[in-house]
Amino acid sequence: MINRGIKRVIPAIDSQDGAGVKLKRSLGHRQNLRIDPFLMLDMFxxxxxxxxxxxxxxHPHRGFETVTYMLNGKMLHRDHMGNEGLLSSGGVQWMTAGRGVIHEERPQQESGLMRGFQLWVNLPAADKMKPAAYQNIEPEEVVEIDEPSVKMRLVAGRIVRDGQEYQGPVQGIVTEPVFIDILLEPNSSVEIPLSRELQGFVYLFEGQAKMQDDAIPTESAVELSEGDNLILKTDNQSARILLIAAKPLNEPVVQYGPFVMNTAEEIEQALSDYRQGVLTEVRA
Structure with missing residues (x-):
């Protein structure tokens, strides 16, 4: 068994998106700062x-998936097809844009804390032009694993704890992602097997923690080195950490804003389709 360590640190920087929403962007604030298949990570x-x-x-999307995980607050999602869903604290939306989606996201509160993550996950070339799809996960559908000194919310992936298998509610994703929200109490540790086929990162967003004996920087996407096991520890503070990993695609990535394809020609086609109003049309 090989324990994973810190391969690279991608600090989050202050940024804005949408109609001036303030956020911190780690993955994707430059196009070379990605961890295949993950394209972007924002925390608001x-x-x-x-x-x-x-x-x-x-706004439009083509060629990838967006994952919104709400920690606090409420966000309304609406798209060009009339689909609508309300994300509340602890809920998740996993949207596969495929060929094309035009959607909007609107806060459903005028005061209070709004906190969460949006992750962009690339699609393989074979799936970039498939019809859009959604998995809207209510907070109570997220699988909760409660152990002494550690609590985990399993959004996607499979994990075995003390001989019991748990499966997250998000399923059928081609990159076979693992997405876990981990709360570690002070002076504790957790060991999580993680297939060596997966590439990924951790993101510490509350408290202090270590990966084995190395401090994990806060507000950073911390890329994991190769291995098949992950050990997270705390000292005298609790910590809350996202663990996100998936199978890499090992394909060329050409991105222009909300369009992510494999070639420049495909990007030009996406722009042309959007301008002509046919971005979302599924062709025979």
Whole structure:
């Protein structure tokens, strides 16, 4: 068994998106700062409505998946097909944009804390033009694993603890992702087997923690080295950490804003389709 360590640290930087929503972007703040198949990771966290109230007006996507995980607050999602869903604290939306989606995300609160993550996950070339799909996961559907000194919320993937198998509610994703929200109490540790086929990272967003004996920087996507086991520890503070991993695609990535394809020609086609109003049309 080989324990994973820290391969690379990608610090989050202050950024804005949508109609001026303030956030911190780690993965993707430059196009070379990715961890295959993950393209971007944003964390938004503010109790000032001026930082989030304008939300994300209608905008397109093609060629990848967006994952929104709400920690606090409420966000309404609506798309061009009339689909609508309300994300609340602890809920998840896993949206496969495929050929094309035009959607908007609007905060459903005028005060209070709005906090969560949005992750972009690449799709393989064979799936980039398939019809859009959604998995809307209510907070109570997320699998909770409660152990002494550690609590885990399993969004996606499979994990075995003390001989019992747990499976997250998000399923059928081609990259076979693992997505776990981990709460570690002070002076504790947790060991999580993680297939060596997967590439991924941890993101420490509360408290202090270590990976084996190395301190994990806060507000950073911390890429994992190769291995098949992960050990997380705390000293005198608790910690909350996202663990996200998946199978890499090992394909070329060409990105232009909300379009992620394999070639420049495909990006040009996406732009042309959007301008002509046919981005979302499924062709025979």
């Amino acid at each position: 966290s503010s109790d000032n409505p001026d930082d989030y109230i304008a939300g994300f007006p209608p």
